[in-house]
Amino acid sequence: MKDKEIPYIELFTDGGAEPNPGKGGFGTILKHKGRQKEFFGGYEFTTNNRMELMAVIFGLEKIKTKAKVTVYSDSKYVIDSIEQGWALKWRQNNWIRRKNAYVLNKDLWERLLEVLEKHEVNFNWVKGHAGHIENERCDYLANLGIHSENKVKDDGYLDYLENIEDYQEKSITKEGDLCRKCNTPTIKKVPNKRKVKKHQTYYFEYYLYCPNCKAMYMVEDAKRELLDNNNTLF
Known part of the structure; x- marks a missing residue:
């Protein structure tokens, strides 16, 4: 019996906060065989980087079966941390940076690395606000999240604010x-x-x-x- 073919999915993402930190939102687009789904979410108080991460995490967690996924993001923070192996190294070091402080956004990095293990994923950087159709659409969706009336609390960022000394260089x-x-x-x-x-x-x-x-x-x-x-x- 022929093995079931692994589906190929494109994932487009963007996120931001106004101001930074401030009200936040993310936008996500999933594409598969001409079919497209769009998502967005909003947070009461968060950061740009957390929303960039959340956009990728949300999209990958929406995929119900193992897939080959290409992620398109304009965030060097997200892409370089994965492609250069930094996030894996942070996890190996129990989320402690070189100068004896916790890695920022470690709660989201944990989620991202966990969901990456379920799929075959590669990352592509796209220049933001440069006419890339899906990136521009994700930016629009992220702004819907920022200005939505049903924004939620970003518990991970609130935890950071309560324990900020643990994240500072000692x-x-x-x-x-x-x-x-x-x-x-x-x-x-x-x-x-x-x-x-x-x-x-x-x-x-x-x-x-x-x-x-x-x-x-x-x-x-x-x-x-x-x-x-x-x-x-x-």
Whole structure:
């Protein structure tokens, strides 16, 4: 018996917020064998990038069976994060960025990567507001979402606002803080001898050091006034 042919579907998307962040909307078009379906949605408070992501996610989640899908988007943020493998790397690192902070929009990246595993998907970038018929239509649909009366809350963005400190880069200030490059606990090191530049008015009594990747961090608490500006401290 001949295997069932996998359908080919085109997915066109766009999203935005006015202002950014602000009222948001997305537009999605699905095409298959001359048949076309359009969708849009609106959110009370969100961002451009979240709406660009939501447009793709919504379209892929609407597909009921495994398909070969070509996604057309004008968002470099979405396309490069998938095509360059960044999103997969973020997931492998438990959604922690290099500088010890959570990846922005990780809730939507989780959804997108999950639905991508159900289909064979490739991404194409299209220039926005350049006369591309479907992209212009998706922009129109996204604006319908922005100005709709039944906008919903973007719980993922509200969660971000409530826990914004978790998404910000954390400073390396004390021994044991995680290295920004490899997340290894840092240790304190005291230099045996340190050269002093002419007119220098301070020095660092110690520094924090990563025993794994050898990164060094100068911290404010280690800064000391230089009383005798000779060539060496000792």
